[in-house]
Amino acid sequence: MAVLTAISAWTVADVQHFARRAGFGLTPEDAATLAGQAPGPAIDAWIDGTALDPAAYQAAAATADVVLEPQISANTTVAGSVDVPAVQPPHPFLVEGADAWRNSLNTAQALTAWRMQFNPYAFQERMALFWHNLFATGWHKVNNAALMLKQYQTFRTLGLARFDDLLVAVSQDPAMALWLDSVLNNAAGTKVANENYAREVMELYSLGADNGYNQTDITQLARALSGWSFTYAEADLKVNPANPSSKYPADARFRVYDGSAIAPDTRLWYGGTATTSPNMHATGTVSYLGQTFDVTTTTGGLAKGENALRSILTSRGANCAQFLARRLLTHFVTATYSATDLADVQAMIQAAGFDLRAVLKTLLKSQYFFDPANRFALAEGPVSWTVRAARMLCPPLPAASSATPPAYPAWRLVTNAATTFDQAGMKLFDPTGPNGWKEHTAWLNSNTMRYRGRLAAALALAETRSFSGATYPLFPTTVTAWFPTAPATPQDVLARLTALLQPAPLPAAVTAEWLAALWPSAFAWDAASQAKARELAFLILCSPAGQLY
């Protein structure tokens, strides 16, 4: 059984396990500091994001060349086009918020990696990444940077809300509405509903395949959610930076297309203007999961049909909790949980009323989570793996932001071209399908291992990249900064790098072979040894143990 009782004490190794899974790792020094606190309050604060000083991070995010897309050229013949001053690499990120529409996929990936690396509220980024995989929405169909980033921001803000509120927010999210065809779900009159979203919201987002519903429930829910679309203000219509002849909304708001007035938003999702929305919403009642719902009238501030959607958690609470338990266990704890473990976590989720904050606190404080059997038992996804290594090897925010130019990884170049998250197996913001990415050992195949080797080289071996006539380090690193105390032996080098990179236990024969090959003769902490330390870091990162966390 999964013992969900909270631990009462923890070690530095426990803290590091927690931080790898619930964030993107902690340095040995930071882990030691946290280990000095009682685990209960410390984990509460970690999950709630309290006791943090985000000022430096927010300042860096707002000013430190987190700015504009160099590829956008002014197009004075297209109304709405904006002349954007180019900012040179290595850090040409874009802003979010009102200017989020300026991003390309690569810059959106880059700025998100930057946030994962530097956000002091690491758990917020960890949960956003988790929900992005679960509610996987793909850039290649949405084709709108602003709406994709808006959805990701929803995962940050509602990632610890009640699950039904998150589920409704995602169901009303404009990017999702485009992705799974809610905008084309027309069930008015005798029209046949488009059941794409209704199927996936149960199969992929709340219950799991064939877990408590049937085909009739799908068609009925499709009717309940028909006409769920969005509108946007005229002022939010922007020129596509990649294609100035096309325009798209830089923001949008959920709206049920039921023939009612839509002012002050004057644009429909497909760009048309009208003062009333088309009528695409079914009328009358639907029979869904054994209950009947009036989807025509609204009560309690719910949108038309929202009553049916919300009933998933009441009519099929056990199924939904089981679904969530599977996903949470596989991401945070272990992929080889027992049926009893699953039932225990499912019961806990139901008892917590699907309050995600409470659920995550219970799970991540539990003896079950800290069980040694679950340590290094998961293969880590490539984005998390890369960000965690960058957090360990690259300068932390104060040093990075005060350097000239700022010593941030050139995420824009990392996410571009050949050294990509894509080939490593996680094309952030652009999953192939709505099922996202399978986790654990599904991250590992011959191609993804090839590209992990490449990323390991970029992280550890000081790879540079030329761009626009200048050369930049992909990951700015200083070997001496990895070693607060100068190592006296090869074993010291290994011990420190292991403490930083935190691979699964390495076979002793392997590390002995590595050290003998790298330092065949007397050891001195000189430039040559520092170069060897990079090579040792590379070996740790691309070894099998280095893929686990």
Added chain:
Amino acid sequence: MTTRRDFLQTLGAAGATLAGLSACGGGHGNGGTGSTQPPIAVPTSPILVIVNIDGGNDWLSMLPPNAGANLGIYQTKRATLQIPGTQQTDLGSGVGLNTDFTGMDQLHALGRVAWITGIGMPNPNLSHFTSIDLWGQGATVPAGNGWLGRFADTAFNPTGDVLRGLTVTADLPIMLKGATRSYVSITGSGGYVYPAYLLSSSPVADAATLEQGWAAALAATGPDPASAAAYQAAAAAGTLFYDAQNNPAFGAGGSLPSRTPAVLYPGDKGYPVTRLNGSALSSTLSSQFKLIAQMIAAGLPTQVFFTRLSGWDTHSNQATDHPNLQRTLGGSIKAFYDDLASITTPSGTAQDRVMILAYSEFGRRVQENSSGTDHGTAGLSFCVGRAVKGGLYGGYPDLANLDANGNMKFTTDFRSLYATVLDRWLGQATSTTDTLLGASYPRLGFL
């Protein structure tokens, strides 16, 4: 919504484009138009190329009914999406072939396409992901490894044959997972010699030390019980790449010899068929086929390749998306077939050695929704090759006899296709095939 009139207007120079296709493809080998040719014998070194039509193909728009009772039902339930008879080549037996399925009419006329209509399983699942697993596993209940993975477990040399099964997709599909063997994933033609793929710019110092250190870690067993299983999974994946990149089949610099295709493929400049709106077709599948052609020409010892074309989940916008997808799929297959004729190998021309097997996880609902079709059941598979006896196989589903959800009932068990391929193309003994599939399924007559 694209109407027939729009379609004609979009094509514009339709006569030129469609006629031009054979002009570009027909100058090589056995491609092009012509009368039916008898199939050749199954080659001694057969190659299987899987094409995954990913997303659930609305094959009723590919091979629509064009006569009999099915036609009226089809026209009623496909009030807006039906394919008019004027846009079909008659295949006989009340079945038409959509002319948007570029090049396939020519391959059919040569007798090189076996169409298996109504293929499916007794308990179909309308989930993409469950159905993808079932098709991959060759099972009707999700469990176990892939049917081609099991084939590899049985047929591949356990300590060699690292390039015998290969996917040109970046993922490892479940169809290719075995208990002891997995297929290698190679998505490009270069960088397969150590350490060329590590750094894009500067030389790697101590490359030999790093390579040996990496190999040592891959060969080791994880010392920690908690992480041992995951360690071995990472080591197996890494070893597969390590062995592949060290393979002498890759030439100097770790790159396959460059190769210029003998024909134009979809996406190439000058390819005569476009999307409905006149823009170029996707090169997604073309680039996979070109890489495979390059690999065969380079002499890679690969017996099974896997490719994928996604985007077939046409819940909406089907009138535009599905024709474009058909043009890409058909045009890519036709170009690949023609291109292979120009590749000579010690075991015969590549065109003689390759058979393409295309499948999708399900067909789509007969009744259309307001702009597309939702998930359905029975599907279409087809095989293309010089050894294939072309024609219609399986039965066409009876559209008057749908299941309770309005979906077609399958007429041919998908494992009959797999069984036919395993013993008549991949050379497995009948008993081995039956063991791999867990039971004996009737063989189809196209091989």
